[in-house]
Amino acid sequence: MGDETETKPLDPRSFRVSDEEREHVVAVLQKAIGRGMINLDEFTERTDIALAAQTRGDLNAVLADIPDLVHPDAGPSGRPYAGPDAPRAAVRPGQRLELTAGYSSIVRSGPWVVPPEIVVRNKYGATKLDFTQAQVQSPTVHIELDAKWGSVEVIIPEHAAVDLNSITEIKYASVNDRTGSDGRAGNPRLVFSGRLKGGSLTVRHPRRFFG
Numbered sequence: 001m002g003d004e005t006e007t008k009p010l011d012p013r014s015f016r017v018s019d020e021e022r023e024h025v026v027a028v029l030q031k032a033i034g035r036g037m038i039n040l041d042e043f044t045e046r047t048d049i050a051l052a053a054q055t056r057g058d059l060n061a062v063l064a065d066i067p068d069l070v071h072p073d074a075g076p077s078g079r080p081y082a083g084p085d086a087p088r089a090a091v092r093p094g095q096r097l098e099l100t101a102g103y104s105s106i107v108r109s110g111p112w113v114v115p116p117e118i119v120v121r122n123k124y125g126a127t128k129l130d131f132t133q134a135q136v137q138s139p140t141v142h143i144e145l146d147a148k149w150g151s152v153e154v155i156i157p158e159h160a161a162v163d164l165n166s167i168t169e170i171k172y173a174s175v176n177d178r179t180g181s182d183g184r185a186g187n188p189r190l191v192f193s194g195r196l197k198g199g200s201l202t203v204r205h206p207r208r209f210f211g
Helices: 019-034 040-052 056-061
Strands: 096-102 105-108 117-123 126-130 140-155 161-171 174-177 189-204
Touching (some): 019 056, 096 105, 096 126
Parallel strands (some): 140 189
């Protein structure tokens, strides 16, 4: 028998975290105290833990009992909360939805609720927003992009349209509107802004299947 050592996959909860991730969790805790989910003493204690955290598991410990407010890369089972099976927060009218994909994927499809404003933060990840069955709360939806070396795919129904003119920076990236709806009237009208660095933005209609 050879001397073979079995290599076990690394638990994502043990991944090291950056200052940016620690600051993100502190911002989540600030939202929690603003909604009355935790008191000031709990906020102070959890903030100290978050700022001293070394791994994703450490960060998740301060968020695990706070519903709908989770760190996107700190799932208790090692599975990114930002993925397609992530818990989805209920969206109230007028609320802004922030989606973050870091080395992971975000999928919103089916009858999901679309607020008037969406922010997509995508770093080395993939985001897919399917509006074909979505419950859109306003005739115009503003989508702010902050995408770095990742892909963003947007699927819109035939009666919808996009406006891509407010994207301020496209660097080493591609924008592909396969619907031909850019600048046309449509309901809903999806107005994109922000920046793309690397990767791609693709807008398309649902695929048609012929029997």
